[in-house]
Amino acid sequence: MENLTRQEISINLEVMDMLNEQIEKEQKASSLYLAMASWCDQRTLVNSAAFFYKQAEEEREHMMKIFKFINDTGGSAYSPNISNITHEFSSLREIFETTLNHEISITQSIYKIVAKCRQVNDFGSENFLMWFVEEQLEEEETIKDILDMFDLSGDMPLQFIDERIPVDQ
């Protein structure tokens, strides 16, 4: 039987499913960072709010990048349904710790897809995902630097820490 499917879609179907799950994760991250931006904005933590507004935009860009890739390669991308985003945080430090954990889970998720690409010889998708591998390392590094700054600042007022949050990453 002629391989009609291969003529229609350039990526592996299992990889496509995993990329669709990744779309949901990136969108969830975007929504979570927006909730964090709101928390910071309400407490006049101007730089932190700006940082998370930007993070929310970036995660959405990641989501869109994967979304377009799936459709461009002949697959079907599905718009994610996101709910249960928490808006309750106890401190700015907790927010950044949550962010780091979230970024680590996204990195691990990307690694799993790359591993699947290698398993099924989907080199096109693997090549596409290399950008995300690099991006995730940078994201983790940024958050780790901020958490290091928290440690160095000791009991300094929040305003002092907020002033040192990098707005232009």
Next chain:
Amino acid sequence: MLLLIMELIFSSAYYSSYQSSTERCFYIDFGHKTVKITFCQLLSLRYKAKQMSAPEYIHNLLNHNDTVLLSLCDKEHLILLDTLMVLDFINLMKGTFAMIELNAALVS
């Protein structure tokens, strides 16, 4: 005259899927009607079957709704499925894509 050859991909208890290489499309035989679909629409059916196979969906189907209205081919067709038919439809999609994958491995 174009000779249409439908090659069987997979048969479940109630339904069958076919590929037509000459027309570059697929067919699903639902028993009372046969529907012509593109690969894109087949992917959409796969997605629906995946959603239907979620435990919460099956639980809801067994305890609250006995039937499901399945729309396909950009709402061109509407098919009523009872619980057994839903389970069989899920089986059809799983089998169809497993056979497509197997065929791809054999062809390459």
